[in-house]
Amino acid sequence: MTLEQSSVRPPAQTRGAGPAGQRRRSRREEILEIAVGLFATRGYHGVSMDDIGAAAGVTGPALYHHFAGKEAMLAAALIPVSEQLLDGGQKRIADSSDDPAAALATLVDFHVEFALANPAVIALHLHELDRLPEEPRRQIRRLQRLYVEEWVSTLTALRGELNAGEARVLAHAAFGLMNSTPFLGGEVDRTRRAELLRAATLSALQG
Structure with missing residues (x-):
């Protein structure tokens, strides 16, 4: 099964806005989107924090800086x-x-x-x-x-x-x-x- 890319994003803010007034997403938001995609395709128990970190290009300590787990x-x-x-x-x-x-x-x-x-x-x-x-x-x-x-x-x-x-x-x-x-x-x-x-x-x- 193929899932379209999820668009989990918090309400728009003006600070850090990019072209056409779109706010640049934070690193935390990017990691969350990657995690959502992995959970949806592999299942919650089929994904580890290491998997998420590897997909996001984030090391373990940096990943836990954004999310407790x-x-x-x-x-x-x-x-x-x-x-x-x-x-x-x-x-x-x-x-x-x-x-x-x-x-x-x-x-x-x-x-x-x-x-x-x-x-x-x-x-x-x-x-x-x-x-x-x-x-x-x-x-x-x-x-x-x-x-x-x-x-x-x-x-x-x-x-x-x-x-x-x-x-x-x-x-x-x-x-x-x-x-x-x-x-x-x-x-x-x-x-x-x-x-x-x-x-x-x-x-x-x-x-």
């Missing part, structure tokens, strides 16, 4: 992404608060773009979340529940026949569709993949 890397990949999904979902709903249909469409657009940009992170979440210690795992689960509830409130506002439990079932089914990106090959170009995922998800949710 593999668990810290996994948490650093998954917690910010969960926060970004929740913040992004809330913002898009707020921007379309008077129109549930528009809110749902923009939520789908937002999540599809995330899923296409971050297949390695999705693979990590699907297969390696339980490797985390209890506290960061609980934090991620809480953020995820809050994100799901944003979808539930939108669906129940749009479709009055649904109760919250039914809307929650549909929301999780939609995530299954959109989060299929780690398993998609490259025979269909990215733009068309996005179109297909959006159409399939909206069709499933709108009934």
